[in-house]
Amino acid sequence: MFIFFLSSGLFLGWSLGANDASNVFGTAVGSHMVRFRTAAICCSIFILLGAVISGAGASQTLGKLGAVDAIAGAFVVALSAALSVYLMTLAKYPVSTSQAIVGAIVGWNLFSGSVTDKAALFKIMLTWVACPILSAIFAVFFYKLAKLIINRYNMHLFKLDRLTRLGLIIAGIFGSYSLGANNISNVVGVFLPVCPFKDITFFGTFHFTSTQQLFLLGGLAVGVGVFTYSRRVMETVGDGIFKLSPVMALVAVWSHSIVLFLFSSQALETFLLNHGLPAIPLVPVSSSQAIVGAVLGMGILKGGRNIRWRIVGGISLGWVITPLIACVISFIFLFFVQNVFQQVVFQ
Amino acid sequence: MSYLKIxxxxxxxxxxxxxxxxxxSESGLLFNQGIEFYLSCDLDSFGRLLDQIVGTEHTADTLRRSIEDLVYRRTLIPESRGDVLRMIENMDSLLGKFKGAMWRLQIEGPEIKDFFFQDLQNLVELVVKAVEAxxxxxxxxxxxxxxxADHMHKVSFWESAADKIATQLQMKIFQCDDLSLCEQMQLRDLVLHIEDIANQAEDVTDSLAIYVIKRSL
Structure with missing residues (x-):
C-alpha cells in the first residue's frame, strides 16, 4: 500500500527529472557540445548519488515546516505539488518543485490545523530570493575569471572547445549531484515521517538508512524522468531560452551547481559552524531560478540589452503563484480524500 | 570524443x-616566383612552379576535406563550425585563384611589354601580401x-594599394598603341584576375571580423 501512496512522490520525481535535468545539461546537449546519452547517464547516476548521500540536509527544513504524519496526507501533498508543477508547465511559467512542495505542505498545515513554523517558512522564502541573486553573483565572478584565463593563455579554438566540453560534463555532474542532494526532499521528503522502511546494515559496516532507501526510490524516479522525457526539454533549453556561447553556458551551469550545493551541503554547514561563521540554511531551492539567475547576471554584466525581462517577470510571478496554487490544490484534495475516500490524512 | 586528448x-x-x-601561404610565394619566371621568359621554371602549385592545391583540397569531415563527424566547435568551414573554403578559393592565374599565363601566353613589368610585379607583390596578411x-x-585585428587592417591597406596599381596598369595598357585591342583586353583580364585575388582576400577578412565578434565572450 505504501508504494501506491508513494506513487505521487515518484510522479513528482519523474517530472523533476524531465524538467530540471535540462537546467544542468540543457545548454550542453542543445548546443551539441555533449551527447544526450552521455548527459542522461551522468545526470541520472549523480542525481541518485546526491539524493542518497547528501539528500538529508534540505529535507530537515521541510520537516520543520510541517511533518505530514499520515500516509494518505503525504500522498495528497506530493500529488498536489506534482499537479501544480504540471499546471504551471502548461501555463509556460518557470516552475519550481521546491515552491510547489512548500505550498502543498502549508496547505496540509492549514487543513490539519497544524501550526506553520513561520521562522522556517521565512527562511525558505528568503532563500528563494537569495538563490537567483547568489547564482547571478557567482556567474559574474566566474564569467570574469573565465574571460581572464582565456585571454591570458590564448587558447586554440579547438583546445578551448575540448576544455569547454570537459567543463560542461564536470559542471553537469556536480550540478546533478547538487540537484539530487537539494531537490530529493521535494520528491519524497513528505513521506519521511510515515516511511515504513527499516535500516539495513551490510557486512556489519555499511548502513543503509530508511531515509536513504526512500531517497534511492525517489532518485530512480528522477533518473527515469531524465531518460524518458528530458531530451526534448534539453534541446529546447539549449536552442531557445539560453542563446549563450559554450563558455557562458559552462559558467551558468557551474554557478547554478554551486548555489544548489551551498543550500544542500551538510558538510559545508558543519565547517562554517565549526569556524564560527553563519551557516547557509539547507533548503530546497529552485534549479530553474538558479540557472536563470546566472544567465541574468551575465546579461547585466554585458550591459543588460539582451535580457528577456518577460522571463524575469515570469520567475517573480512564479515565486507567488506556484506555492499558492499548490497550497489551494493540497487543501481541496485533502478535503476530498478525507471526506470522499474516507482516508486519514492527518493524525 | 577522447577526453585523454584534452x-x-x-x-x-x-x-x-x-x-x-x-x-x-606557399601558393602566394609560388605565384610571385612564377610571375618573375614568366616575365624573364624562363618558361621551364615557370612550368615547374605551375606543377608545384597544382600539387599544393591538391594537398590543400585533401586537408580541407579532412578538416570538414573531422569538424562534422566529431561535432567539434558547434557554435563556430559553420564560420570556420566557410573560412577554410574561402581560403581554398584564394589558392585556386593563384593557380588559375598561373594556368591563364600558361594557356594564353600573353605577350607582356617591358614597360608593364614593374607595375605588374608591384601588383603581384601587393596581392601576395594581402593574402599573407x-x-x-x-x-x-x-x-x-x-x-x-592587427593583421586584418593590413589586408585592407594592401588591397587598396593593389586596386590603385591595377587601375594605373589598365590605363597604361589601353594607352599603349603597340598593342591591338585584343591584346589590350587579354592583358586587362589578366590584371583584373590578379587584382580580384586581393579583393577576395579582403572579403575573407570582412567575414572574419564578424566571426571574431560572434566568438567574443
Whole structure:
C-alpha cells in the first residue's frame, strides 16, 4: 500500500527529472557540445548519488515546516505539488518543485490545523530570493575569471572547445549531484515521517538508512524522468531560452551547481559552524531560478540589452503563484480524500 | 570524443588547419616566383612552379576535406563550425585563384611589354601580401583571437594599394598603341584576375571580423 501512496512522490520525481535535468545539461546537449546519452547517464547516476548521500540536509527544513504524519496526507501533498508543477508547465511559467512542495505542505498545515513554523517558512522564502541573486553573483565572478584565463593563455579554438566540453560534463555532474542532494526532499521528503522502511546494515559496516532507501526510490524516479522525457526539454533549453556561447553556458551551469550545493551541503554547514561563521540554511531551492539567475547576471554584466525581462517577470510571478496554487490544490484534495475516500490524512 | 586528448598541445585537427594555411601561404610565394619566371621568359621554371602549385592545391583540397569531415563527424566547435568551414573554403578559393592565374599565363601566353613589368610585379607583390596578411588573420582567429585585428587592417591597406596599381596598369595598357585591342583586353583580364585575388582576400577578412565578434565572450 505504501508504494501506491508513494506513487505521487515518484510522479513528482519523474517530472523533476524531465524538467530540471535540462537546467544542468540543457545548454550542453542543445548546443551539441555533449551527447544526450552521455548527459542522461551522468545526470541520472549523480542525481541518485546526491539524493542518497547528501539528500538529508534540505529535507530537515521541510520537516520543520510541517511533518505530514499520515500516509494518505503525504500522498495528497506530493500529488498536489506534482499537479501544480504540471499546471504551471502548461501555463509556460518557470516552475519550481521546491515552491510547489512548500505550498502543498502549508496547505496540509492549514487543513490539519497544524501550526506553520513561520521562522522556517521565512527562511525558505528568503532563500528563494537569495538563490537567483547568489547564482547571478557567482556567474559574474566566474564569467570574469573565465574571460581572464582565456585571454591570458590564448587558447586554440579547438583546445578551448575540448576544455569547454570537459567543463560542461564536470559542471553537469556536480550540478546533478547538487540537484539530487537539494531537490530529493521535494520528491519524497513528505513521506519521511510515515516511511515504513527499516535500516539495513551490510557486512556489519555499511548502513543503509530508511531515509536513504526512500531517497534511492525517489532518485530512480528522477533518473527515469531524465531518460524518458528530458531530451526534448534539453534541446529546447539549449536552442531557445539560453542563446549563450559554450563558455557562458559552462559558467551558468557551474554557478547554478554551486548555489544548489551551498543550500544542500551538510558538510559545508558543519565547517562554517565549526569556524564560527553563519551557516547557509539547507533548503530546497529552485534549479530553474538558479540557472536563470546566472544567465541574468551575465546579461547585466554585458550591459543588460539582451535580457528577456518577460522571463524575469515570469520567475517573480512564479515565486507567488506556484506555492499558492499548490497550497489551494493540497487543501481541496485533502478535503476530498478525507471526506470522499474516507482516508486519514492527518493524525 | 577522447577526453585523454584534452590536455594535448596540438591534436590532429589543429595540425591540419596549420598545414592547410601553410599551403595557402606557399601558393602566394609560388605565384610571385612564377610571375618573375614568366616575365624573364624562363618558361621551364615557370612550368615547374605551375606543377608545384597544382600539387599544393591538391594537398590543400585533401586537408580541407579532412578538416570538414573531422569538424562534422566529431561535432567539434558547434557554435563556430559553420564560420570556420566557410573560412577554410574561402581560403581554398584564394589558392585556386593563384593557380588559375598561373594556368591563364600558361594557356594564353600573353605577350607582356617591358614597360608593364614593374607595375605588374608591384601588383603581384601587393596581392601576395594581402593574402599573407589574410592567412595570418585566420591563424590568429584560431590561436590568438585578440591579435586578429592587427593583421586584418593590413589586408585592407594592401588591397587598396593593389586596386590603385591595377587601375594605373589598365590605363597604361589601353594607352599603349603597340598593342591591338585584343591584346589590350587579354592583358586587362589578366590584371583584373590578379587584382580580384586581393579583393577576395579582403572579403575573407570582412567575414572574419564578424566571426571574431560572434566568438567574443
Amino acid at each position: 590536455f594535448e598541445n596540438k591534436t590532429g585537427i589543429e595540425k591540419e588547419i596549420d598545414d592547410f594555411l601553410d599551403q595557402v 589574410t592567412t595570418l588573420s585566420v591563424r590568429a582567429y584560431f590561436k590568438d583571437i585578440n591579435s586578429v
